[in-house]
Structure formats: structure tokens, C-alpha cells
Amino acid sequence: MSEKTGAYGNKASEGSFRRKFDVEAASAKAKEQDKAAYEHAKSAEQAAAKGKKAPRQKSDLPKPTQALQARTQDLEIEKNLGKTIVVNQSAGGKGPGFYCELCRRTLKDSIAYLDHVNGRSHLARLGQTTQVRRSTLEQVRAHIAYLRSSTSEKVTSKNFDFEARLNAVKEQEEKIRQEKKESKKRKRDEAKANALRGIIAADPPTSTEPKSKKSKGPSSTQLDPIAKGVEEADQMASMMGFGGFGGQRKR
CATH class of the missing domain: 1.20.5 (Single alpha-helices involved in coiled-coils or other helix-helix interfaces)
Structure with a gap:
């Protein structure tokens, strides 16, 4: 028959039921x-x-049980970049800045938050030390193989995107070339239309009286503006006290 034990592991026969420190x-x-x-x-x-x-x-922090490990989650430092957020501190809010749920602290800016996350106290609460574990040869080879596979996938995706981008650029260049061609044609047609209008406007009005073939000098309608200009210049010179700027016109 097994002996009975107390709450703290003592035998009932000992008669001591109190815990020993x-x-x-x-x-x-x-x-x-x-x-x-x-x-x-x-x-x-x-x-x-x-x-x-x-x-x-x-404060009394737990002793770390593992070496420093790489972070798997994004800190989302640029999540609220360029945004305006209303913070209600009277309702028991966390306050403006970056809040650490594990340490229950609010940091004012991203630099202080990064220093805190990489600090000893935060890592100690995670059970990690600041020492990095030395990698073995097999781990290094496995990581290199992983990087090569990921790089090859990125290269294939880039090639596909490059071909699509090249086709889009060719289409855009062809479109621009057609627009330039149409624009040149439109300007050429406008120039021709303007030239035809100028020729039509420059034609003298038709007259019923036949012109004499011997008259080669300027007509009276062309001389009137010239004579009028010379007469105005002479009048202005006489008003200013000058005798004239050359030969005077005989009246």
C-alpha cells in the first residue's frame, strides 16, 4: 500500500505539512x-x-533562451507616412507615435522605435540575446540555393515584363509617328490653302476699260499715297522751322 503524500510532496507519516523554504x-x-x-x-x-x-x-526580465533571430514581420514604419491622424489621449489612447505592445511603451519617432526594437530590453522580453548564432556550412549552402532560385524567378518575371514593355513602347512610337505624319500633312494643306487665298486677294479688280499697252509706269492710284506722304512731311518740316529735307515739290 502506497503512503499518502501532502500538498507539498511531504509524507503524511512525517507529520509536517508545511512547506520548507x-x-x-x-x-x-x-x-x-x-x-x-x-x-x-x-x-x-x-x-x-x-x-x-x-x-x-x-526590471526583472526573463533570461534569454535563444540567439538573435531575423525579423519575420514588417514593422510598418511607413504605414502612416503623409497622413494626419487625430489622437484622443483622454480616452486612454496610446498617444501619438509608435507603440510597442510587448513593452507597453510609446516612442515618438521611427528612429527611436527602431532603437527600442533592436535594444536589449525588447530582445530580452522576446527571449533573445544580442549574439548572433554562427551558421554552419550546410545552412550557408541552403541559403545560397534559395537566393539563386528566387533570383532566377525574378529574372524570368523581368524578361516577361521587358517583352511586354518593349511591345508597348513600339506601339507608342508608331502612334507618335502617325500623329507627326498627320500633323505635317495638315500643315502642308493649310499652307497651300493660305497661298491660294493670297493669290486670289492679290488679283486687281477687273475693269471694263482696256489698258493701254504703252503705259509701263505706276498708275495714278499707286502714286496718290506716295505724294500724300511727301506733302505731309513737307508740312511738318515747315511747322518745325525747317526749310525741308531736300528738294521741295513744285506746286
Whole structure:
């Protein structure tokens, strides 16, 4: 028949049902806490003497169990870039900036947020250290093979896109060439139409009286504007007190 045990693993025959504490472990832990408190008080006193703020006391963080690992999720730093967001702090909001759910802290800008995410305290809460594990030869070969496969896929997609883009560029060039051709043709037709209109406008009005073949000089209608201009110039010269600018016209 098995003996009965208590809640803390003690035998019922011993008659002791109370939990027994390890006095040495408890005293060692208390000494460590006292030492940490003494060092924090000392550093705070030194900072106050220099006129600086006291350093923050480190909280009890779990010991890291794994090396530094690559981040798999996007931090979404540029998610709200160029946007205006209304923050209601009175309703218990997280405040403006970048909020860390794990550490329950709000950082003002992206640089401070990146420093915090890559910092020791945040990594310690994730159970990671700042040391990077050394990769083996097989891991390096597997990563190189993965990079080669991904690169080949990108190259094929780029080739396909390049061919489609090349066809689109050819179509666009052909369209531009046709438009230029039509524009040149339109300008040529307009020039011809304008030339025909000028020729029609330059033709003198037909007269019923026949012109004499011997008259080769300018007609009276062409001389009237010239004579009128000379007469106005002479009048202006006489008004200004000049005798004339050359030979005077005989009246």
C-alpha cells in the first residue's frame, strides 16, 4: 500500500505539512536585490551631482533562451507616412507615435522605435540575446540555393515584363509617328490653302476699260499715297522751322 503524500510532496507519516523554504537560496537572492538597489542608488546620486536624471532601474526580465533571430514581420514604419491622424489621449489612447505592445511603451519617432526594437530590453522580453548564432556550412549552402532560385524567378518575371514593355513602347512610337505624319500633312494643306487665298486677294479688280499697252509706269492710284506722304512731311518740316529735307515739290 502506497503512503499518502501532502500538498507539498511531504509524507503524511512525517507529520509536517508545511512547506520548507531553502534559506540559502532566499538569502542569496536577497543579497543580489540589495546589491542592485545599492548600485542604482549610487548611480542616481552620481547623476544628480552632475545635474542629470537618474537612470531607470532595470526590471526583472526573463533570461534569454535563444540567439538573435531575423525579423519575420514588417514593422510598418511607413504605414502612416503623409497622413494626419487625430489622437484622443483622454480616452486612454496610446498617444501619438509608435507603440510597442510587448513593452507597453510609446516612442515618438521611427528612429527611436527602431532603437527600442533592436535594444536589449525588447530582445530580452522576446527571449533573445544580442549574439548572433554562427551558421554552419550546410545552412550557408541552403541559403545560397534559395537566393539563386528566387533570383532566377525574378529574372524570368523581368524578361516577361521587358517583352511586354518593349511591345508597348513600339506601339507608342508608331502612334507618335502617325500623329507627326498627320500633323505635317495638315500643315502642308493649310499652307497651300493660305497661298491660294493670297493669290486670289492679290488679283486687281477687273475693269471694263482696256489698258493701254504703252503705259509701263505706276498708275495714278499707286502714286496718290506716295505724294500724300511727301506733302505731309513737307508740312511738318515747315511747322518745325525747317526749310525741308531736300528738294521741295513744285506746286
